[in-house]
Amino acid sequence: MTQQELSYTEEELVGLLKAHDERGLSYLYDRYSNALFQVIYQQVPEQVSAEDLLQQVFLKIWNGIDSFDASKGRLYTWMLNIARNRAIDHTRSKDFNKQSKTASLPENVYKEAGTEASGIRDVGLQRTLEKLPVETRRLIELSYFQGYTQDEISKMLQIPLGTVKTRIRAAILQLRKILNPNTVSGS
Amino acid sequence: MDLSCIISSGDLELYVLGMLPAEDAAKVSQLAAMFPEIKQEIERIENDLLVSSMNTAVQPSASVKDKLMQAVKASAHTMQPEKQAPPLMQEAKLVRMRKPARPLMIAAMFLLVASLAGVIVLFAYYFGQKQELAAMEKQLTESRQNLALAQTRFQVQQHLVNLLSDEQTKRITLAAVGGRTNASAQLIWHPGTKEVFLADVNLPAAPSGKQYQLWAIVDGQPVNAGMLPAQTDTPEKMLPFEKAEAFAITLEPAGGSVNPTLEEMYVLGKVSG
Numbered sequence: 066m067t068q069q070e071l072s073y074t075e076e077e078l079v080g081l082l083k084a085h086d087e088r089g090l091s092y093l094y095d096r097y098s099n100a101l102f103q104v105i106y107q108q109v110p111e112q113v114s115a116e117d118l119l120q121q122v123f124l125k126i127w128n129g130i131d132s133f134d135a136s137k138g139r140l141y142t143w144m145l146n147i148a149r150n151r152a153i154d155h156t157r158s159k160d161f162n163k164q165s166k167t168a169s170l171p172e173n174v175y176k177e178a179g180t181e182a183s184g185i186r187d188v189g190l191q192r193t194l195e196k197l198p199v200e201t202r203r204l205i206e207l208s209y210f211q212g213y214t215q216d217e218i219s220k221m222l223q224i225p226l227g228t229v230k231t232r233i234r235a236a237i238l239q240l241r242k243i244l245n246p247n248t249v250s251g252s
Numbered sequence: 253m254d255l256s257c258i259i260s261s262g263d264l265e266l267y268v269l270g271m272l273p274a275e276d277a278a279k280v281s282q283l284a285a286m287f288p289e290i291k292q293e294i295e296r297i298e299n300d301l302l303v304s305s306m307n308t309a310v311q312p313s314a315s316v317k318d319k320l321m322q323a324v325k326a327s328a329h330t331m332q333p334e335k336q337a338p339p340l341m342q343e344a345k346l347v348r349m350r351k352p353a354r355p356l357m358i359a360a361m362f363l364l365v366a367s368l369a370g371v372i373v374l375f376a377y378y379f380g381q382k383q384e385l386a387a388m389e390k391q392l393t394e395s396r397q398n399l400a401l402a403q404t405r406f407q408v409q410q411h412l413v414n415l416l417s418d419e420q421t422k423r424i425t426l427a428a429v430g431g432r433t434n435a436s437a438q439l440i441w442h443p444g445t446k447e448v449f450l451a452d453v454n455l456p457a458a459p460s461g462k463q464y465q466l467w468a469i470v471d472g473q474p475v476n477a478g479m480l481p482a483q484t485d486t487p488e489k490m491l492p493f494e495k496a497e498a499f500a501i502t503l504e505p506a507g508g509s510v511n512p513t514l515e516e517m518y519v520l521g522k523v524s525g
Contacts, residue, residue: 234261
């Protein structure tokens with residue numbers, strides 16, 4: 066992990082990437098690779114395959130940077146989606162044999178959304194996720210790691226959309242305390 | 253507008269994590285553009301997330317970055333011919349511009365003596381330059397092609413490594429049949445993704461006019477699984493199969509046959525399990 070004395074604003078970074086300046090890619094990797102790797106590893110808990118996918122994801126970002134629209138959201142968010150989707154595609158192609166064709170929900174929904182299985186070994190985050198009710202943990206699994214929209218989750222689990230929103234928000238507010246203990250929590 | 257309300261709602265965290273519905277996310281984008289306080293909060297959240305991601309036990313190894321930067325450098329050379337061409341042209345122009353002083357002087361002398369001879373010398377010089385340029389461009393194209401080929405081979409190798417670590421992947425040894433010696437091949441098959449790869453192909457060179465063909469035995473019947481290329485030193489992707497009981501390679505007329513010539517079978521391997 067290189068020491069970052071230099072830091073770019075989002076605008077500068079996007080500029081470098083669009084100009085195919087490799088310094089931009091190097092900075093991008095140093096700053097974001099761990100976070101993207103975690104999302105991938107949660108779906109593909111195998112070091113070599115996950116690393117393979119991480120490389121593919123960064124190449125996809127590098128080659129597809131022109132389709133990033135800064136007015137729609139953060140670069141990080143856009144990259145998160147790419148990583149998520151790539152990992153899910155990989156899992157789906159492997160699970161092809163196991164799934165029956167009539168199943169409408171992925172197997173992961175029924176998997177216990179424990180943090181051991183999800184590969185998150187950060188103790189603080191693990192403890193927080195374990196404090197959350199199982200139902201809420203499952204929502205985070207579906208929403209953050211699998212990229213389902215709140216609307217899709219509501220339909221899949223037959224829970225009112227309002228409930229899905231409230232639970233996810235509550236989980237985020239709890240997670241926020243872990244991410245930054247100095248944050249003033251909202252009510 | 254009460255910004256503190258938005259900031260404490262959790263919506264900004266959801267926005268960064270990509271968990272907000274599209275219209276809500278668009279609203280947050282607009283707010284961030286209008287209010288620096290919101291933009292800063294978003295940046296702070298993202299930073300906290302990234303910092304916490306550094307503390308986990310699960311991390312990519314350092315080699316991933318090296319491979320990534322190498323792959324990017326390699327494709328920078330193959331994928332941007334327009335950017336490559338101008339420097340080459342400039343060099344050629346420079347050479348043209350530097351050297352003419354001499355032939356021009358010489359030409360001038362010739363012109364003094366015999367004008368026709370001088371013109372011929374100039375023509376010969378520029379023609380030589382053109383040929384050199386053409387040769388350099390040809391070399392560049394070949395290098396690009398070699399790089400692209402090497403990249404593809406590398407990707408295939410990497411993909412095979414992945415496949416081999418998958419428990420569903422079947423690895424079948426195609427062994428020599430019919431009293432033949434010095435014939436074997438490895439076949440890698442993933443019934444889920446249907447991918448079939450041939451690797452470590454050890455077969456005598458096909459005589460001219462003939463070509464090796466791979467067959468999959470499906471429900472007792474041989475089905476074409478693809479022709480082998482003349483060069484078999486790297487793994488080759490063959491036709492996809494969802495099920496098969498065995499695989500075999502026969503020597504057929506170039507271009508292949510509808511049905512295998514059984515007397516020309518070189519290797520065979522049964523699928524176990």
